[in-house]
Amino acid sequence: MPAPTADAAAAPRPIDLLVRGRIVTMQPGATPIADGAVAVDGGDIVACGPFADLDRRFAPRRRLGDANAIVMPGFIDAHTHCTQCFVRSLTANELPMIPRIYNPAQRALSPDQAAAAVRLLSAQLLASGVTTVCEGTLNPDHEAPILAALDEVGIRAVMARGRADQDFYHASLYRQLNETSWAKPRPGEAEADLARTEAMLDAYPPAGRQLIRAAVNASALLGFSEGYFREGAALARRHGATIQVHVGRDREEVEFSLAVWGRRPIERLADLGVVDRHLVAIHAVLASEGEIELLAKGGAALAHSPIECVANMNGVPNLPRFRAAGIRVALGCDNQANDMFANMRACWLLHGAKWGLPAYDPAFLSAGDVLAMATSEAADVLALADRVGTLEPGKAADMVVLDGDRPHLFAAHDLKTELVRYGSRGEIAQTIVEGRVLYDRGDFASIDLDRLRADAAAGAADMERVVEGRRYTPLGD
Ligand SMILES: [Zn+2]
CATH class of the missing domain: 2.30.40.10 (Urease, subunit C, domain 1)
Structure with a gap:
């Protein structure tokens, strides 16, 4: 022997x-x-x-x-807003609805309801295998309860925070007859708000072992000023954090950007020095060929929510083109179906129907690519690859x-x-x-389902009351 x-x-x-x-x-x-x-x-x-x-x-x-x-x-949900949890199905058949329903509903949410929304979102995500969520929040009153609830649940999170600092007016297609679109920064607000983000980056640094990492949320070109974008991008670079921007999301935003700055939205971001490796471009469904090139050249990434594309009727990004350009992509549920299997399947079918079928190109997007966008590549997009994304x-x-x-x-x-x-x-x-x-x-292990069931039912009923007078379609249709 x-x-x-x-x-x-x-x-x-x-x-x-x-x-x-x-x-x-x-x-x-x-x-x-x-x-x-x-x-x-x-x-x-x-x-x-x-x-x-x-x-x-x-x-x-x-x-x-x-x-x-x-x-x-574990899956990574690269884009969501927990404060939309209680209003989700009220938005079906109500398009366009973001300013009319989502925004008032989110504003009406109490700090306790924001915490309950985190528990609801986390329960849905954990049950679908998601271990990391990237939350974007605009309301400073919601930040502490969201952070406390994330900590209590024990899910890994990127917390992108930022508050709008710009007034704007969008003279829509019809109002352009007598009016023009404009954007006016509110002086001093960018500095004060980014100081708050910097404090969060110090408390939740984008490196190290803690479960929550902070990020810069410059949510959209309409509500955030030029100064906010320039300084926010510099802050992200200094801390090795991501800067998250909804961009190229809908026709109104492209119209506004062309009217006010004479530039398409991603061109405008490039002008402001935002398009680099720290940028997570959210949605970008209306990115032009030139804008895709700008993102690729800068090393920026895309957060893509396939179900949201149809749910909000905004458009379908040319995902095979983004990938061919070498742009990193992460999948987000965006609170549509908080289920990464449903999200991956939607990604495969949506882009198959849109880009694969017309060219009879079975190689339009491989399963390995889809899975990477929900795990390893998503970790890279959110600057988390030092901790998660692969098993090693x-x-x-x-x-x-x-x-x-x-x-x-x-x-x-x-x-x-x-x-x-x-x-x-x-x-x-x-x-x-x-x-x-x-x-x-x-x-x-960390969520009391009985309490959550009651909180969710109450939250949903509250949100129904908040948006009642703002709806076009009666419930049940
Ligand atoms: Zn979003």
């Missing part, structure tokens, strides 16, 4: 958790590990490899998964365990294709953030 090697003779190392399954690491070029495992200790991944090997090396206090399970990085030693143990023992997954060949085309949140067994099992087969 051969002498045992030093490694085999060593006592197994005690660790917190060992997760067994078919491992989709999402590392570039890596193929899934057939019967693999991820070893977790102190919130970090300490090893990832064949199960037999890790089972010998580690003595876990807890085990999850099995040989059939599928284990992958040294990164945080943010991951999802899927029950692979379901008939629709019995004959799996290519796991990435299976997940994007056929997977659903119904297979999610556990959702884990930094080694902590926050969702386990219907149970939430």
